[in-house]
Amino acid sequence: MVRDVFRLAKENAPAIIFIDEVDAIATARFDAQTGADREVQRILMELLNQMDGFDQTVNVKVIMATNRADTLDPALLRPGRLDRKIEFPLPDRRQKRLVFQVCTAKMNLSDEVDLEDYVSRPDKISAAEIAAICQEAGMHAVRKNRYVILPKDFEKGYRTNVKKPDTDFEFYK
Numbered sequence: 822m823v824r825d826v827f828r829l830a831k832e833n834a835p836a837i838i839f840i841d842e843v844d845a846i847a848t849a850r851f852d853a854q855t856g857a858d859r860e861v862q863r864i865l866m867e868l869l870n871q872m873d874g875f876d877q878t879v880n881v882k883v884i885m886a887t888n889r890a891d892t893l894d895p896a897l898l899r900p901g902r903l904d905r906k907i908e909f910p911l912p913d914r915r916q917k918r919l920v921f922q923v924c925t926a927k928m929n930l931s932d933e934v935d936l937e938d939y940v941s942r943p944d945k946i947s948a949a950e951i952a953a954i955c956q957e958a959g960m961h962a963v964r965k966n967r968y969v970i971l972p973k974d975f976e977k978g979y980r981t982n983v984k985k986p987d988t989d990f991e992f993y994k
Contacts, residue, residue, distance in 0.1 A: 822864075823864060823867040823868050823871055824867060824871060826838060827871045827881075830881045831876075831879050831881055834879050834880045834881050835880035835881070836880070836881045836882075837881070837882050837883075837884060838881065838882070838883045838884070839884045839885075839886070840883070840884070840885045840886070841885075841886050842886065842887060842888075843885040843886065843887050843893070843897075844887040844888070844889040844890075844892050844893060845861075846861055846864045846865055846868065847865050847868065847885075847893050847894050847897050848861075848865075848892045848893065848894060849892060849893070849894045849895065865894060865897070868897075869896055869897065869902070872897075872902045873901075873902070883903075885903070890906075890908075911945050911946065911947055912946075912947070912948055912951075914940055914941065916948075917939075917940045917946070917951060918936070918937070918940045920948045920951045920952070921936045921939060921940060921951055921955065922936070924951060924952050924955035924956075925955055928955065928958075928959055928970055929968055929969050929970060930969070930970050931969050931970060931971045931972065933971065933972050934970060934971070934972050934975060935972070936975075939951075939954070939975065939979060942979075944983050944984075946982075946983055950982050950983060953978070953981075953982040954975065954978040954979050954981075954982050954983065955975075955978065956978070957974075957977065957978030957981050957982060958970050958974040958975040958977065958978035959974070961973075961974040961977045961978065962974045
């Protein structure tokens with residue numbers, strides 16, 4: 822399948838191959854215990870082979886995205902396979918403020934809603950989490966048959982999306 826993707830991209834150049842959540846198939850190699858583990862490792866090996874045999878003169882670009890760069894196989898990251906690493910860090914206070922403003926621009930907020938309260942909280946949150954907080958706040962108001970979004974709606978959105986117990990996440994170590 823990986824070989825077919827690269828072949829199709831070359832045939833239809835210019836093209837972009839985008840692999841989202843690449844960590845699902847490109848984690849550091851280990852002794853595979855299950856058939857699924859072995860299949861994931863076969864996919865990674867084919868991806869590495871395709872990238873090694875990739876003709877740079879063909880107008881095909883490969884872009885990969887991950888939230889877990891720490892788990893990627895070092896062979897994938899070696900020079901010649903991936904030319905650039907572009908990191909999107911978590912937003913600072915100014916950027917958080919801007920994201921909240923954009924996400925709430927078309928929302929009917931109560932005058933009591935203080936977005937600065939959420940901007941100034943010490944939790945490290947992504948722009949996607951801010952958008953989810955705002956969306957959840959709006960949905961909470963809708964569920965309560967209200968047209969105006971209250972501070973308690975934002976608090977509910979915040980608790981739902983940010984203040985999750987660590988047990989909700991089980992990363993492989």
